[in-house]
Amino acid sequence: MTSVPGAQRRTSDPKGxxxxxxxxxxxxxxxxxxxxxxxxxxxxxxxxxxxxxxGVAVFLIIQALPVLGAxxxxxxxxxxxxxxxxxxxxxxVIAAAxxxxxxxxxxxxxxxxxxxxxxRRLAMTFxxxxxxxxxxxxxxxxxxxxxxxxxxxAVAYGWLAENLGWIPIFAGPAxxxxxxxxxxxxxxxxxxxxxxxxxxxxxxxxxxxxxxxAALAMGATRLEMIWMAVLPFARTGIVSAAMLGLGRALGExxxxxxxxxxxxxxxxxxxxGNQTIAAEIALNFxxxxxxxxxxxxxxxxxxxxITLVVNIIARWIVSRHRDFSGAN
Amino acid sequence: MSSALLKTRRSQLTKGRLxxxxxxxxxxxxxxxxxxxxxxxxxxxxxxxxxxxxxxxVGATLVTAAAEGSRKAADSLMTYLVYGSxxxxxxxxxxxxxxxxxxxxxxxxxxxFFTSMNGVTGATDNASAENxxxxxxxxxxxxxxxxxxxxWASLVSVPIGLLAAVYLVEYxxxxxxxxxxxxxxxxxxxxxxIVAGLFAAALFALxxxxxxxxxxxxxxxxxxxxxxxxxxxxxxxxxxxxxxLREASYALGVRKWRTxxxxxxxxxxxxxxxxxxxxxxxxxxETAPILVTAGFASSINLNVFGxxxxxxxxxxxxxxxxxxxxxxxxxxxxxxxxxxxxxxIMVMLLNVVARLVAKIFAPRTSR
Numbered sequence: 001m002t003s004v005p006g007a008q009r010r011t012s013d014p015k016g017x018x019x020x021x022x023x024x025x026x027x028x029x030x031x032x033x034x035x036x037x038x039x040x041x042x043x044x045x046x047x048x049x050x051x052x053x054x055g056v057a058v059f060l061i062i063q064a065l066p067v068l069g070a071x072x073x074x075x076x077x078x079x080x081x082x083x084x085x086x087x088x089x090x091x092x093v094i095a096a097a098x099x100x101x102x103x104x105x106x107x108x109x110x111x112x113x114x115x116x117x118x119x120r121r122l123a124m125t126f127x128x129x130x131x132x133x134x135x136x137x138x139x140x141x142x143x144x145x146x147x148x149x150x151x152x153x154a155v156a157y158g159w160l161a162e163n164l165g166w167i168p169i170f171a172g173p174a175x176x177x178x179x180x181x182x183x184x185x186x187x188x189x190x191x192x193x194x195x196x197x198x199x200x201x202x203x204x205x206x207x208x209x210x211x212x213x214a215a216l217a218m219g220a221t222r223l224e225m226i227w228m229a230v231l232p233f234a235r236t237g238i239v240s241a242a243m244l245g246l247g248r249a250l251g252e253x254x255x256x257x258x259x260x261x262x263x264x265x266x267x268x269x270x271x272x273g274n275q276t277i278a279a280e281i282a283l284n285f286x287x288x289x290x291x292x293x294x295x296x297x298x299x300x301x302x303x304x305x306i307t308l309v310v311n312i313i314a315r316w317i318v319s320r321h322r323d324f325s326g327a328n
Numbered sequence: 329m330s331s332a333l334l335k336t337r338r339s340q341l342t343k344g345r346l347x348x349x350x351x352x353x354x355x356x357x358x359x360x361x362x363x364x365x366x367x368x369x370x371x372x373x374x375x376x377x378x379x380x381x382x383x384x385x386v387g388a389t390l391v392t393a394a395a396e397g398s399r400k401a402a403d404s405l406m407t408y409l410v411y412g413s414x415x416x417x418x419x420x421x422x423x424x425x426x427x428x429x430x431x432x433x434x435x436x437x438x439x440x441f442f443t444s445m446n447g448v449t450g451a452t453d454n455a456s457a458e459n460x461x462x463x464x465x466x467x468x469x470x471x472x473x474x475x476x477x478x479x480w481a482s483l484v485s486v487p488i489g490l491l492a493a494v495y496l497v498e499y500x501x502x503x504x505x506x507x508x509x510x511x512x513x514x515x516x517x518x519x520x521x522i523v524a525g526l527f528a529a530a531l532f533a534l535x536x537x538x539x540x541x542x543x544x545x546x547x548x549x550x551x552x553x554x555x556x557x558x559x560x561x562x563x564x565x566x567x568x569x570x571x572x573l574r575e576a577s578y579a580l581g582v583r584k585w586r587t588x589x590x591x592x593x594x595x596x597x598x599x600x601x602x603x604x605x606x607x608x609x610x611x612x613x614e615t616a617p618i619l620v621t622a623g624f625a626s627s628i629n630l631n632v633f634g635x636x637x638x639x640x641x642x643x644x645x646x647x648x649x650x651x652x653x654x655x656x657x658x659x660x661x662x663x664x665x666x667x668x669x670x671x672x673i674m675v676m677l678l679n680v681v682a683r684l685v686a687k688i689f690a691p692r693t694s695r
Contacts, residue, residue, distance in 0.1 A: 032583075034583060034585050034586070035583050035584055035585045037585075038584075038585035038588070038589075039495075039499050039584075039585065041491050042491045042492070042494045042495035042498070042499055043495050043499065044491070045487070045488045045489075045490075045491030045492040045494075045495060046491075046492045046495040046496065046500075046505070046506075046509045047505075047509075048488055048492070049488070049492055049509060049512065049513060049516070049555060049556075049559070050508060050509060050512055052516075052552060052555070053512050053515065053516055055527070055531065056519070056523065056524070056527040056552070059527055059530040059531050059534065060523075060526060060527060060530055062530070062534065063530040063533065063534070105413070106413045106416060106417060108413075109409060109410050109412070109413025109414070110413050110414050110417045112410050113410045113411060113413065113414040114414075117407065117410050117411065118414075126414065129418065129421065130417060130418075130421075132421060132676075133417070133420070133421050135609065135675050135676060135679050136421075136424055136613075136672060136675070137612070137613025137614075137615070137641060137668075137671055137672070137675060138613065138614075138615060138616075139613065139615040139641040139644050139645055139668070139671075140424065140428065140613070140644070140668045140671065140672060141424065142615075142645070142648075143644060143648055143664060143665070143668055144420075144423070144424045144427055144428075146648060147427070147431075147648075147661070148423060148427050149423075152374075190420045193417055197417070221399055221400065221402070221403035222403055222406070222407070223402055223403040223405075223406040223407075224399070224403070226406070244518070247518045248518075250520065251518075251519070251520020251521065251522065251523065252520070253520070253521065253522045253615070253616035254615045254616055254641070254645065257616075257645075257649075258645065258648060258649065278520060278522045278616065281522050281526070281616075281620065282522060282615075282616050282619050282620070285526075285529075285619065285620045286619060286620070286623065286624070289538070289539070293538070296526075297526055297530060300522065300523050300526040303520055303522070303523060304519070304520070304523045307518055307519065307520050307523075308515060308518070310518070311514070311515055311517075311518035312515060314518075315511070315514050315515070
């Protein structure tokens with residue numbers, strides 16, 4: 001249809017120059033439709049991304065709806081969806097919190113090492129080594145935590161229960177296999193570490209050199225220079241790196257599914273027990289059907305919302321930081 | 329006279345500073361003391377190293393504090409902590425790689441690559457454990473499944489990702505839609521992989537009835553994870569294409585879409601290709617979305633549109649969690665680690681390829 005008006009215009013061109021004009025316009029028409037198709041496709045792809053994300057929410061909601069109308073006694077646990085989801089949300093938060101508490105200081109340390117402490121020539125290589133941590137698939141981390149880390153930590157847990165058992169989080173009896181939420185948190189920390197490291201490293205490297213040199217010229221030691229020049233500059237960046245790490249830790253499945261022998265919510269970190277949303281889904285989905293399926297999808301929806309909020313906050317901090325460093 | 333002056337000056341400059349060997353003395357003392365303490369509570373190399381590290385950090389800080397003052401002491405304490413954190417960060421990496429190599433290498437054989445788990449039961453594993461014969465069964469079906477599912481995921485997500493990035497960089501004018509796309513691409517990078525899997529499962533359950541699990545459903549799930557990575561990296565690459573190239577092309581009367589296809593994209597192709605490769609490397613190792621979308625197969629299935637499929641990550645997962653023979657789990661463990669080794673090699677290769685592509689095909693700009 002679109003070629004018809006072009007063809008008409010070509011034949012009824014009032015200005016003359018039949019040969020050259022017609023070739024020009026005919027090329028033009030072909031090029032124009034090419035342009036239109038291409039920009040349309042590009043726009044379509046962009047919109048499709050929005051549709052997909054919207055679809056994620058919509059389809060999860062549709063599949064999760066039966067849970068709302070269901071009899072509370074039919075839900076796993078027998079006390080309704082709230083009672084079912086609450087312990088695993090808490091478990092998810094505990095595991096992610098452990099991961100973040102361990103990985104944030106360590107990640108900042110590693111990032112500082114690469115950006116300010118390591119010999120310049122080796123810094124790139126060290127950075128690449130830490131990035132390799134991110135390249136290892138999560139299921140391999142899970143297998144490693146299951147087969148190597150957990151048995152090692154079981155010994156330490158026994159000691160903790162014996163000597164620090166009066167603290168609720170180290171209450172005994174310790175798990176003999178070491179498959180506890182603390183182990184899961186440690187594995188998650190290893191997985192989150194490269195994210196926090198690479199993001200903070202980028203920001204440490206952006207610190208204005210003049211600030212650093214000014215601090216050093218005033219006689220500051222390296223620690224004081226980092227304290228006065230680097231960390232204030234990088235504060236928002238570190239917070240957003242930690243938030244992105246948190247998002248990853250909340251949603252990580254395999255490490256927890258393999259490492260943790262889950263169960264009811266317990267305060268002790270060194271007993272088996274607790275469960276995370278992602279692991280709960282992975283462990284039960286393959287055999288689930290009917291209402292159980294809706295339950296798990298609803299749990300996934302809760303996880304989606306939690307990570308969405310965390311990520312949006314992180315991005316918001318990053319965008320504020322971008323304005324700030326741009327003005328600098 | 330002058331030489332004496334120089335001497336005093338040098339000592340003036342270094343006055344109040346520890347001599348260079350002091351740190352080694354502290355280290356030696358820490359190691360010896362730690363050996364003594366760890367011998368008291370039961371000798372163990374790990375405990376020894378830990379106690380030695382703590383002794384060294386505390387001792388060196390105290391010695392520095394006594395000789396050079398508290399500011400210097402805090403500085404050196406920070407230095408030890410920063411170096412220490414790097415060493416701690418490397419430990420899991422080394423441990424993982426060592427474990428996978430040590431436990432995976434014995435399981436690698438021709439048969440492992442080219443047989444599936446079809447017909448391999450607990451009885452087979454028990455027999456091979458009793459008779460000492462090689463472990464039967466392999467990961468051929470999982471390797472094929474991984475390649476196929478990843479291929480389809482790439483076929484879906486690379487065009488969409490590329491076009492969306494082209495739209496954002498070349499056509500977008502910073503309007504509400506562009507900002508929304510940029511924002512939600514960022515948000516999509518943070519979607520938990522299992523939620524992506526649930527999305528694909530829910531979508532296909534609505535379209536084709538509940539319980540639809542095929543390789544293609546898994547591909548869709550992986551695309552959700554892959555698209556944002558592709559968009560992000562492509563966008564970055566397109567942004568650094570110099571505007572002069574575009575303007576030169578327009579000045580010759582070339583259409584915008586021809587300019588993009590013939591000038592902009594070829595200039596950035598090395599970065600785009602390496603970004604796509606990294607995106608593939610990211611999804612190859614995904615387990616959770618496959619678990620909920622492709623089911624689990626023990627035999628070879630070449631059809632992504634029908635029947636359950638297995639991939640290397642799910643193969644590892646099930647071999648560890650539900651060993652084929654509950655009484656002789658060694659056979660399953662060996663298969664799992666061998667598969668883990670193959671998977672890691674695949675991911676590392678993709679990473680290396682991405683770096684090589686970026687280096688070899690890098691555009692020669694005058695800048």
